[in-house]
Amino acid sequence: MIITDNHMHVYRHLKLEAIEQFKQAGGTHVLLVSLLAHHYDVNPKTGKDFVKVFEEHISMVRKANRIVKAYAVLGVHPAEITILGPRYGFERAAEIMKEALDIAGEYVAKGEAIAIKSGRPHYRVDSHVWRLSNDVMRHAFEIAKEVGCAVQLHTESYNREMGMEIAKIADEVGLRREKVVKHFSPPKVREFEEIGIFPSVIAGNENVLAAAREGSRFVVETDYIDDPKRPGAVLGPKTVPKKVKELLRHGFDEDFIYKICKENIEKLYGVELEG
């Protein structure tokens, strides 16, 4: 059985042991997402400085690949604007982030990553920073359209209005709505289907079951952060396999799991998953 975690990090805590645990619990495929530049001891002055971030991340993904099938997602975290803005000015910070996203797109074009990650701050920022953040996200959509890849989005908490707003930005750019994957989504599968953007449901509590009861147009994630300073934050690496297998006990069959963990992933990212 194929079981895919759509959004996980390996960083400084369990590292590859987290991937081992994922595998032992039944996980087979994982998308590993790069973190903020400072996690790699990089203080970016230009977009090019993100090359070190991306290279380090890809090298970790290669190691994870010896355990399960792992794919790289290269992100420029929306919180970078809050880190870089005070140093270089917010306009310049946004430029650096856009340059870094261009480079992330090149990695996808070369086949070394399967998607990019962008978004906008999940916390309150002033209207100037908000506008710049939206510009950065729009730029990510442009790259995704050009390269033909998906964008994982880190944003403020989901609600219908913001979903619609983001779908509209995708439309303006000409990026297909289903190529926008909302990371950390609630299990509102039907609502996402109406809006068109794609939910990556956070696998905590009864979310996976609740999502499954609404349909099969979703993927699942833990957002496991692998940070020694926040060991209990978000979910552990075994959560997706555990919650997906629970579906079988609730009357969902293996075909249903195949749809979520294989077909949906293949369609979103243009990859082929082998069992």
Ligand SMILES: [Zn+2]
């Ligand atoms: Zn994350």
